[in-house]
Amino acid sequence: MRQLLGEIMQLNLSAIMRKGQVASQSAKQATFWIVFSSTLCLLASLILVTNLPAHIANPIRALNHSIAQIAARNYSQRLRFDRNDEFEELANNFNKMAAKLEEYQNSNLSKIIFEKTRIEALINNIEDPIIGFDENRLIMFANQEALEVLGIGKSELVGLQAEEVALYNDLMRLLTQDLLGRPASGATLASEPLKIYQNGKENYFEKHIEPIYAQTNDHENENLIGYLFMLHNITTYKELDVAKTNFIANVSHELKTPIAAIQMGVKLLKDKKIGTLNDEQHQLIDNIGDDCKRLLLITTELLGISQVEAGKIILNLTQTHPKTLINNALQATQASANEKNIEVVLEIEENIDHLTVDVEKTTWVINNLISNGIRYSHENAKIIIRCLSHSAHIIFEVQDFGKGIDKQYIHKVFDRYFRIPGNKSQGSGLGLAISKEFIEAQGGYIEVDSELGSGAIFRFFLPKK
Structure with a gap:
């Protein structure tokens, strides 16, 4: 019995030892695989940390660059992603958008070229010489009439600075004397017609320089973008x-x-x-x-x-009272005023001084101003004639309440041959120019204040002495 019990105990111990060995071996294997798995996870994490940002950032960087190119109007820019994911779909849609923009640009460019060609044809068919400058006085275009007047070819004019052409072309220097060296604040007009020899005869031209303004992107401010130079042939006139x-x-x-x-x-x-x-x-x-x-x-x-x-x-100076001048002019214009039932109101300052003037010429000026006022006034209107004493001058004013004068023509009304566009009244455009010369010959000056739709006030000053 004791022997059997000993053998059983020995067997139990052997079994326990074997199980312990198996458990130890399993623990070692488990430890190995845990360490191995942890190492793999760590390596995978390192790989992801290293490559995943670039995998996402590189397409975004490429997209950002392409958007900048599109903003710079480089519509030929395309994206290429060789990958089957959302970035490839984004690239395809971007390329479609760029293709549409490129197509629109090409069609718009052809339209612009067509419009440019048409404008050039219109300019070349204008009978008056025309030259266009940019804001830096670079000559942008010139029609055939301008080339003939200047006596030079298109290649010797277009694309060059006005100053450069003026160095060897006397006529160009004369024509652009109001433009060279200063920016224009408004349209200018030569005081005297320019005499130019062309086709074996004397030709007379009236010079205009019009500054051209364009609105900025905010549609509020206007910037100077160039000048338009025109010569109007007045030889016939x-x-x-x-x-x-x-x-x-x-x-x-x-x-x-x-x-x-x-x-x-x-x-x-x-x-x-x-x-x-x-x-x-x-x-x-x-x-x-x-x-x-x-x-x-x-x-x-x-x-x-x-x-x-x-x-x-020729002046014939005599001493007279301003009221006499006005009354003389009224006698000649009263019939015209009566025809349109126009009321003529006199506002003459009391105790006004006598003047030493050419009575006939000064009366003619007042007569002309009153006649113009009647011509441009409506029926049943009113015209006011004033005479005031101011400092060293006597001031004569003729005010009407007709349609007035547009601001763009105010500075031109005293120039010879000028008539306001669209004006149906007959006339040579000399009346106000002659009035100006009569007054200036007597040491005075003449001016006008007017707004479209509010009538006009013509005013001239004559020295008391």
Whole structure:
């Protein structure tokens, strides 16, 4: 029995030892695999940490670069991602957008080129010379008429600075003298017509320089983007004006002789030695005498106008009261005012000084201003004539309440031959120019204030002494 118990105990111990060995071996294996798995996880983590940011960031960086290219109008930019994920789908959609933009740009460019060609054709078909400058006075374009007037080819003009062309072209230097060396604050117009020899004859041109402004992106401010230079051929008007001046001078001179003869006849008829006249005959003779005086005054005024247009103003200075000048002008215009039922209001300052002026020429100026006011006033309107004393000058004003003058034409109304575009009234465009020369010849000056739709005030100043 003891022997059996010992053998059983020995077997149990052997079994326990074997199980302990197996458990130890299993623990070692488990430890190995845990360490191995941890190492693999660590390596995988390191790989992910190293490659995953670049895997995401590189496509985003490429997309950002491509968007910048599109913003710079490089619509040929494309994205290429060789991967089957959301980034590849994003790249495909981006490429479709860029293709559409490129297509639009090409179609828009062709339209712009077509419009540019059409504008160039229109400019070349304009009969007046036209030259375009950018804001830095680089010559952008010139039509054929401008090239012929300047006597140079297109390659010698377009794409060059105005200063550079003016160095070897005297006419270009003369034409651009108002443009070179200063920016234009407004449109300018030559005070005297330019005489240019072309096609074997003298041609007269009126010079215009118009600054061109364009709105900025905020649609609030306007920036200067260039200048448009134009020459208006007034040769025909000049020739007609010379012919008219000669005609007026000749007719006025020839009329004086028969008028003087009529006056002499009237004087003889009034002489009782010739015979006795009844009251009706006396009235007729007096009327004839008055008409002769008016005709003589008109011929004298016509001679004065011809002197102005010929540049030879002769002044006949006498002392007179300003009210006398105004009344003389009103007598000549009252009939026209009555036809339109226009009320003429006089506002003459009391105790105003006498003036030493050319009565005929000053009366002519007032007459012209009143006539213009009547012409551009509506029926049943009002015209105000003022005479004020100010400092060293006497001020005459004629105010109407007609349609007024657009601001862009204010500085041109005193220039010869100028007529406001769209104006249906007949005229040579010389009345205000002659008025200006009459006033300036007497040491004064003339100006105008007007707004479109609010009428105009023409005002001239004459020195008291």
